[in-house]
Amino acid sequence: MVRQNGDVREGTGFKREYLLDRVSAKSVWNQISTSRGLSEWFAPKVEVYGISVHVFWDDQGDDRSASIVEAKEGTRVKWVWDDDPKSYLSMEIVTTELSHTISLLVEDHDRGLDPKTLDALWENHIEKLKNTLGVY
DSSP, X not given: OEEETXXXXXXXXXXXXXXXXXXXXXXXXXXXXXXXXXXHHTOSEEEEETTEEEEEOSTTSOEEEEEEEEEETTTEEEEEETTXXXXXXXXXXXXXXXXXXXXXXXXXXXXXXXXXXXXXXXXXXXXXHHHHHTOO
């Protein structure tokens, strides 16, 4: 099942846009593309080296590696999990033309997780991201 814009379709994962009003695109970019930024909200420890991403979910050895397959400076990053090339995460900064409102478009396809689990994980991630950006 895929959750896209609130609709459910066949597949795995979902696509959702999260409003991050009153922040700069540069601040969001730093949070989604750097080790320090990702470690503040995505996982306790994230290492980004070149095109490699290593996510440490906890200190008990639960970790996962990925390869960045697309990066558009200041706008979009997409990585594919090394243990499952059909599972990927894409995060894109969207700025509305008229109001200049910033949002984050997340597309998460993980064959190991069902859509309800992904939805709950991302609600938690986005709450943490908003806190790191000072959005309440």
